[in-house]
Amino acid sequence: AKSEGRNNYQFFTAEMNLRASEQLMLESELRHALKRHEFSLRYQPQISLSQGRVVGLEALVRWEHPERGTISPLDFVPVAEETGLIVELGYQILEQACQDAVKFQHLLGEPVYMAVNISPRQFRDIELVEAIRAILQRTGLNPHQLELEITESTLMEQIDQSLPMMHDLEQLGISLSIDDFGTGYSSLSYLKQLPVHSLKIDRSFIQEIPHDQDDMSIISAVTAMTQKLKIAVVAEGVETREQLDFLADHQCDLIQGYLFSPPVTAQELAERCVQIRQQ
Ligand code: C2E
Ligand code: CA
Ligand code: CA
Ligand code: CA
Numbered sequence: 001a002k003s004e005g006r007n008n009y010q011f012f013t014a015e016m017n018l019r020a021s022e023q024l025m026l027e028s029e030l031r032h033a034l035k036r037h038e039f040s041l042r043y044q045p046q047i048s049l050s051q052g053r054v055v056g057l058e059a060l061v062r063w064e065h066p067e068r069g070t071i072s073p074l075d076f077v078p079v080a081e082e083t084g085l086i087v088e089l090g091y092q093i094l095e096q097a098c099q100d101a102v103k104f105q106h107l108l109g110e111p112v113y114m115a116v117n118i119s120p121r122q123f124r125d126i127e128l129v130e131a132i133r134a135i136l137q138r139t140g141l142n143p144h145q146l147e148l149e150i151t152e153s154t155l156m157e158q159i160d161q162s163l164p165m166m167h168d169l170e171q172l173g174i175s176l177s178i179d180d181f182g183t184g185y186s187s188l189s190y191l192k193q194l195p196v197h198s199l200k201i202d203r204s205f206i207q208e209i210p211h212d213q214d215d216m217s218i219i220s221a222v223t224a225m226t227q228k229l230k231i232a233v234v235a236e237g238v239e240t241r242e243q244l245d246f247l248a249d250h251q252c253d254l255i256q257g258y259l260f261s262p263p264v265t266a267q268e269l270a271e272r273c274v275q276i277r278q279q
Contacts (some may be wrong), residue, residue: 023079023082026076027079027083027085030076030079030080030083031085033063033065034085034088034089037092038065038066039061039063039089040061040062040064040096040265041059041061041062041093041096041097041100042059042060042061042062042262042264043057043058043059043100043104043265043266043269044057044060044256044261044263045057045261046058046115046234046254046255047255047256047260048254049247049248049252049253049254049255050253053110055113055254056113056114056115056147056254057101057104057112057114058115058116058263059093059097059100059115059116059117060073060117060263061089061117063075063076081120084121086121086122087122090118090119091131091135093116093117094116094131094132094135095135095139097114097116098114098135098139098141099139099141100114100266101114101139101141101146102141103266103270104269104270104273105145107274108273111145112145113144113146113147113175114141114146115147115148115149115177116147116149117179118148119154120153120154123150123154123162124158124161128165128169129172132172132174133172136172142173143172143173143174144173144174144175146175147174147176147177147197148169148174148175148177149178149200150176150178150179151178151180151183151184152178152180152182152183153180156184156190159190163193163194166194166196175197175198176194176195176196176197177196177197177198177199177200177234178196178198178199178200180200181200181202181222182204182205182218182222183202191226191231196231197231197232198231198232198233198254199222199226199231199232199233200233200234200235200236200256201219201233201234201235201252202236205218205219206219206235206237206239206257209240209242209246210242210243210246216246219235219246219247219250223251223252224251227251232253232254233251233253233254234252234254235252235254235255235256235257237256237257238255238259238260239257239258239259240259241259243259
């Protein structure tokens with residue numbers, strides 16, 4: 001048993017070393033990719049149920065790797081976060097998303113807001129507010145049309161630091177959205193103190209509509225509460241007509257998911273904007 005334990009231990013460390021060296025490789029690849037601007041954005045529409053039109057877009061990053069093709073953010077954002085590279089990457093993303101938001105707006109002839117994901121590390125960057133101010137100036141995007149998506153756990157982990165940051169962003173005219181709502185440990189009583197414009201109900205609660213009664217009860221409780229607090233509710237990951245019908249019946253304001261559209265390239269989106277205008 002003793003030698004077995006030892007073998008396990010050796011196996012374990014070998015695997016850990018492998019993972020560590022993979023991380024290092026990925027880190028140096030990410031640095032190169034940042035210099036070469038290998039990251040691109042996809043945009044997924046958010047549809048307002050009351051207005052029956054696209055009112056917003058969420059920017060979702062992809063790594064266009066020269067050899068490995070398109071890489072999902074799930075495979076590199078965590079390492080970018082751990083190494084701090086997410087800060088620089090995040091600014092590239094913000095700049096691109098704001099530029100594109102101005103373009104889409106011209107194409108559509110109607111205001112649309114752009115929602116950009118902000119990771120915990122980015123949210124703690126003391127230069128965030130100034131950097132965003134500069135990006136808005138350079139791109140000419142109206143601050144009211146920029147929304148930052150921050151996960152529930154990022155906000156709640158350091159609420160003392162989050163609050164002043166949120167107020168500074170609000171002062172700039174930017175909207176804040178709580179991402180992955182329901183997966184963290186936010187106390188609902190905090191919601192009314194936070195300057196948030198919307199919250200996004202996590203896909204895990206949407207997935208099993210109309211089969212999971214618990215999830216459905218949670219959703220109707222959340223929408224009832226947010227209505228009183230004047231916070232908009234976005235349902236993410238809506239894939240079926242049944243899910244849409246349930247959400248519409250329960251005062252959900254905005255819908256995002258494959259049912260309407262997957263995330264698409266700026267080019268595809270621009271083509272769709274032109275089609276919508278011509279209809
Ligand atoms: P998230 O912010 O919760 O984004 C929603 C994810 O759900 C996206 O995955 C989106 O493509 C996917 N999705 C949308 N509709 C549906 C649907 O109907 N069904 C299913 N199954 N999935 C749907 P994606 O693009 O792979 O992004 C994954 C995560 O990576 C994001 O989760 C976010 O945490 C992170 N991420 C993506 N882009 C960025 C970024 O620009 N910056 C940062 N910091 N993180 C990002
Ligand atoms: Ca998001
Ligand atoms: Ca989410
Ligand atoms: Ca359940």
